[in-house]
Amino acid sequence: xxxxxxxxxxxxxxxxxxxxxxxxxxxxxxxxxxxxxxxxxxxxxxxxxxxxxxxxxxxxxxxxxxxxxxxxxxxxxxxxxxxxxxxxxxxxxxxxxxxxxxxxxxxxxxxxxxxxxxxxxxxxxxxxxxxxxxxxxxxxxxxxxxxxxxxxxxxxxxxxxxxxxxxxxxxxxxxxxxxxxxxxxxxxxxxxxxxxxxxxxxxxxxxxxxxxxxxxxxxxxxxxxxxxxxxxxxxxxxxxxxxxxxxxxxxxxxxxxxxxxxxxxxxxxxxxxxxxxxxxxxxxxxxxxxxxxxxxxxxxxxxxxxxxxxxxxxxxxxxxxxxxxxxxxxxxxxxxxxxxxxxxxxxxxxxxxxxxxxxxxxxxxxxxxxxxxxxxxxxxxxxxxxxxxxxxxxxxxxx
Amino acid sequence: xxxxxxxxxxxxxxxxxxxxxxxxxxxxxxxxxxxxxxxxxxxxxxxxxxxxxxxxxxxxxxxxxxxxxxxxxxxxxxxxxxxxxxxxxxxxxxxxxxxxxxxxxxxxxxxxxxxxxxxxxxxxxxxxxxxxxxxxxxxxxxxxxxxxxxxxxxxxxxxxxxxxxxxxxxxxxxxxxxxxxxxxxxxxxxxxxxxxxxxxxxxxxxxxxxxxxxxxxxxxxxxxxxxxxxxxxxxxxxxxxxxxxxxxxxxxxxxxxxxxxxxxxxxx
Numbered sequence: 001x002x003x004x005x006x007x008x009x010x011x012x013x014x015x016x017x018x019x020x021x022x023x024x025x026x027x028x029x030x031x032x033x034x035x036x037x038x039x040x041x042x043x044x045x046x047x048x049x050x051x052x053x054x055x056x057x058x059x060x061x062x063x064x065x066x067x068x069x070x071x072x073x074x075x076x077x078x079x080x081x082x083x084x085x086x087x088x089x090x091x092x093x094x095x096x097x098x099x100x101x102x103x104x105x106x107x108x109x110x111x112x113x114x115x116x117x118x119x120x121x122x123x124x125x126x127x128x129x130x131x132x133x134x135x136x137x138x139x140x141x142x143x144x145x146x147x148x149x150x151x152x153x154x155x156x157x158x159x160x161x162x163x164x165x166x167x168x169x170x171x172x173x174x175x176x177x178x179x180x181x182x183x184x185x186x187x188x189x190x191x192x193x194x195x196x197x198x199x200x201x202x203x204x205x206x207x208x209x210x211x212x213x214x215x216x217x218x219x220x221x222x223x224x225x226x227x228x229x230x231x232x233x234x235x236x237x238x239x240x241x242x243x244x245x246x247x248x249x250x251x252x253x254x255x256x257x258x259x260x261x262x263x264x265x266x267x268x269x270x271x272x273x274x275x276x277x278x279x280x281x282x283x284x285x286x287x288x289x290x291x292x293x294x295x296x297x298x299x300x301x302x303x304x305x306x307x308x309x310x311x312x313x314x315x316x317x318x319x320x321x322x323x324x325x326x327x328x329x330x331x332x333x334x335x336x337x338x339x340x341x342x343x344x345x346x347x348x349x350x351x352x353x354x355x356x357x358x359x360x361x362x363x364x365x366x367x368x369x370x371x372x373x374x375x376x377x378x379x380x381x382x383x384x385x386x387x388x389x390x391x392x393x394x395x396x397x398x399x
Numbered sequence: 400x401x402x403x404x405x406x407x408x409x410x411x412x413x414x415x416x417x418x419x420x421x422x423x424x425x426x427x428x429x430x431x432x433x434x435x436x437x438x439x440x441x442x443x444x445x446x447x448x449x450x451x452x453x454x455x456x457x458x459x460x461x462x463x464x465x466x467x468x469x470x471x472x473x474x475x476x477x478x479x480x481x482x483x484x485x486x487x488x489x490x491x492x493x494x495x496x497x498x499x500x501x502x503x504x505x506x507x508x509x510x511x512x513x514x515x516x517x518x519x520x521x522x523x524x525x526x527x528x529x530x531x532x533x534x535x536x537x538x539x540x541x542x543x544x545x546x547x548x549x550x551x552x553x554x555x556x557x558x559x560x561x562x563x564x565x566x567x568x569x570x571x572x573x574x575x576x577x578x579x580x581x582x583x584x585x586x587x588x589x590x591x592x593x594x595x596x597x598x599x600x601x602x603x604x605x606x607x608x609x610x611x612x613x614x615x616x617x618x619x620x621x622x623x624x625x626x627x628x629x630x631x632x633x634x635x636x637x638x639x640x641x642x643x644x645x646x647x648x649x650x651x652x653x654x655x656x657x658x659x660x661x662x663x664x665x666x667x
Contacts, residue, residue, distance in 0.1 A: 009533070019502050019529045021459040022565070023579060026556040165465055171456065175465075178458045183580030185556060282503040283456060285529070295478045296507025297455040 005319070010199020013322065015315035018198040020285045024178070027185040032200045034105050039207070044100065051096045052211060055129065056086045058093075060212075062219035062376070067346040068363060075229065075366040075373035079349075080216050082240065082380050089352065089381030090212060090240040091122035095191060097208035099126035102189040109133040109188040113177040115142055115170035116306035116385060117149025118352075119193030124158035126191075134158040137177040139169040142306065149385060170310055171298065174284050194237025195314030198285035202242075202314050209243020216376055217247055224374050230255040232362040233378035234354045235328065236272070236308035238317045240380040245326060246316075255327070258317065259361040261303030262330035268293070272301040273330040274313040275321050288315040304333035304389070305353035307381075331357040339363075340383060340390060350383035353390070402546050403495040403523045404571040407446055408606045408627060418446035418628030419662045420608060421635055422499065424464060425450050426471035428644045430484045432651075436639070437485070439655035441492040444662035449526065449630065450485055452478060452500035459528040461583030463633045463640065478504065486520025495523040497550065497571070502530045510538050514547050524548025524571045532568050539568065548572075553599065555579045555591065562595075566603035572627065573603050578612045583633045585612035588621060596625040616664035623665050631661060 010016045018028060038044040052058040060081045069077045082090040102110055110132050114120030120136040127134035136158050143150055143162045153160050166172040174197075181190040195202045195209075213231075220228050231248055233241035235258040248254045263271030271277065274289050281290040283298055291299040291311040303309040320326035331339070336353055339360035344350045351359055355378075362377035369375070383390075391398045411418055421440045425433050437448050453468035453476055460468070489496045498517050505513045505527060517525060524547055530538065532551055542549040548571030553562045556579055566573050577592045578585060592609065599607055609622050610630030622629055635654050642650035 017534055018531060019534060020531065021528055021554075022531050022552045023459075023554040023556050023576065025531050025533075025561075026558065165462065166455065166469055175456050175458050179461070179581045182459070185579065282501075282506055282529075284458070287506075292503075292507060296503045296505075297472060298503075 006199065006203050010203065012316045012319035015280070015286070015288050015318040016199055016202060017287050018285060019282045019287065020198045021182060023182045024185065024198070027181070028198055028200070030105065034101060035200055035204050038101055038104060044104070047100055048097055052093065056092050056096065057084065058211065059215045059219070060084050062216060062223060064223070065347055068343065069366065071342070071346055072363040072366040074371065075369035075375045076371060077362060077366050078220070078228070078374060078376045079379040080212060080244065080376055082212060082378065083349065083352070083355070083382035087122050087125050088384065089118050089122070090209060090243065091119045091193060092125065093211055093243070094193065094205050094208040094239060095122040095126040098189065098191045099130045099132060102132060103130055105189060107187055107189045109184070110191050111135045111137065111177050111180055111188055112191045112193060113137045113170065113173040114193065115173065115309065117142070117146040117153070118307060118381060118385065120160070121149050121152050121156070123191050123193070124153040124156035127158060128156045135161055137161050137163050137173040137180070139167070139173050140164045141168040142170070145306070146385070167300065178284070194239040195242045195316060196237045196284055196286060196312055202286065202316055205239050206242040206246055206316060209239050210246050212240065212243040212378060213245060213247030216244065220374065220376065227251055227254055228374040228376040229253070229369070230257060230365050230373070230375045231378070232257045232259060232358050232365060232375060234259045234308060234358040234380060235275070235313060235317060236261070236310050236354065237312065238314040240378050242314055242316055244378040245320070249325060256325065257361060257365060258326050258328045259357045260328060260330040261305060261308035261357060262332035263302045264333055269300045270302055271330065272303045272309050272311065274311060275317060275328040276330050280318065283312040286315045288318045289313050289321070304336055305357065307352065307354040308357065329361055331360045335360045337390065337393065340386070351379065352381035352383050353386045355380045402548060402571065403489070404447065404548050407495055408572065411446065411627070417623055417626070417665045418608065419444055419658065419665055420447045420449055420628050420630040421445050421658055422449040422451060422630060422632030424453065424467040424471065424636055425481045425485060426453060426474065426476035427467040427639060428470060428646070429474070430480060432646055433485060434488060435651050436654060437488050438492065439651050440658045441494050443655045443658035445494065445658060446628065447495045447497060449497045449499050450481065452481060452498055452504055454501040454504055457501055459581055461581040461633060463636050464582055467636050467640065478508070482516055482520035486522060489521035489523070496521055497548070498522045498525040500525055500527060502527050505538065511541050514541050514545055518545055518547050524550055526550045526552070526574060528552065532565050535568070543570070550574050552576050555589065555595065562599065563602040566599055569603070569605055572606040572608045573599065574630070575599060575607050575609045575626070576611045577609050582611055584614040584637070588612055588618055592622070593625050616660060619661055619664035629661070629665060
């Protein structure tokens with residue numbers, strides 16, 4: 001049964017595990033122990049639920065998107081509105097969980113990596129809330145492109161560290177955060193932002209994000225009287241999709257569709273569709289699908305969406321792909337930008353560019369189905385952060 | 400034929416000599432320079448040389464070594480070239496070579512093929528810094544079948560029971576990491592390292608070699624009575640970096656001189 005994984009070694013079938021320097025093994029064991037105890041502790045769950053409800057603003061609505069439905073001309077489309085969470089995306093769910101766990105472990109400091117800055121802002125927010133010192137590692141390139149989020153993190157009391165090594169993007173921000181963690185592991189917790197990295201991170205982040213899928217089940221039953229027929233979510237590292245899919249994995253009647261970044265083309269370096277074009281390999285502490293070049297060096301990737309611009313993917317997604325439980329597809333830059341525009345005009349909701357990938361794929365799926373069918377799209381985040389980039393691509397400049 | 404690493408340490412043990420083990424990243428700025436460096440360091444008295452296989456995402460390495468890897472990869476360095484151009488130095492100089500390679504590289508080639516090719520090229524063993532013993536079962540078996548050494552690491556955060564287990568699993572020697580953190584020079588080494596080495600001595604049948612953070616004779620003096628060898632990386636690589644894209648003979652000599660200084664501190 002898919003629900004019993006990972007095993008005690010953090011394996012999802014052959015995927016996952018811990019491919020990290022020995023220095024980190026102690027912290028990973030400590031984290032696993034604390035997390036397992038916290039899971040069984042009613043008080044911990046109560047605290048987590050409390051902050052999700054009162055601080056994050058959960059449950060997020062499941063909204064019937066009437067005009068998108070009409071536009072697609074098939075199945076009814078519902079949006080799970082993670083964009084309405086505090087800080088504007090699903091990332092905060094995981095950060096609240098891991099910040100509570102940090103306090104439980106008696107650590108007073110957290111670090112995080114961030115690409116576009118969403119996870120960085122969510123971590124800085126949780127750090128402020130729980131009075132933890134916080135440092136966020138961000139690629140030099142991304143610091144330049146995401147000035148607004150850099151400002152927010154600083155305003156929230158966090159320090160932003162620009163990473164100038166390697167590709168100067170998310171991949172190197174993760175490398176740098178892991179290195180820093182190796183030197184500070186005694187008093188610092190590393191809040192990874194996705195279902196990637198060594199065990200227990202993939203399972204733990206998925207669990208904290210599973211509130212998305214659990215709420216969707218209940219809300220769909222309430223509103224439609226049954227479970228959805230298809231659930232669609234975008235996949236970079238894969239945290240919003242893992243949180244959405246996991247509670248549905250045992251429901252064979254529910255089709256699950258993951259959407260990767262098709263970028264400019266299917267040529268190497270032009271996309272970030274790890275599951276569609278990659279092969280099993282090792283990156284950032286886990287065995288999973290990865291986009292690699294010669295000799296096993298990590299490949300360069302591209303997507304218009306910074307949050308999907310990652311050459312790896314969570315190990316559980318690799319497992320779901322091989323077992324056929326989830327279908328993975330991709331949506332390119334141009335279509336995603338069209339989806340951004342369409343969703344904004346028809347529904348009055350600016351999607352994050354990551355989310356726009358899921359919207360496009362969800363509409364494709366809906367088109368070929370009857371009006372009786374129900375398609376739920378995980379609306380992972382709002383598009384404010386992307387306005388600068390979208391404007392730039394349209395030849396405009398916003399100050 | 401016995402593995403050259405075993406031969407080296409039994410010889411050294413008999414004459415109470417300690418091993419100076421420099422780390423040289425391959426292909427920075429090119430493999431010809433790497434070969435010159437290995438020759439110069441052998442002349443300085445290096446007992447064994449660790450060759451760094453450049454990887455795009457080396458999480459255990461500090462800024463100096465990562466920057467070196469980035470430079471080498473930007474120039475298109477391939478693993479086959481390392482095998483072809485560096486491997487033969489083992490026979491030429493009668494010095495064992497050990498590959499320091501991230502698991503991503505080993506896995507991509509296939510563990511069996513990697514070991515076979517490395518071994519045929521002249522390498523006597525490998526250190527895979529992101530492969531903890533929990534994940535190393537298969538690679539360990541494949542290596543043992545060819546008497547190719549798989550050297551494991553013990554760190555200050557490793558609990559005693561686990562450290563003992565690692566000490567038993569490691570072949571060739573045990574790599575004792577002196578500091579909590581990544582590779583790179585440190586002003587001082589933590590004094591607890593001495594206790595850990597003395598304790599590990601009772602647990603391990605293989606020689607103990609200490610690395611991470613070592614750059615000066617004072618460090619060597621502190622460690623030499625408690626270890627069988629010392630590993631020095633970033634301090635050498637930094638000098639290589641300063642030499643730029645076209646190191647002169649005097650740059651190679653300067654690195655060899657630092658090597659000599661450390662060898663003297665170790666066995667003086």
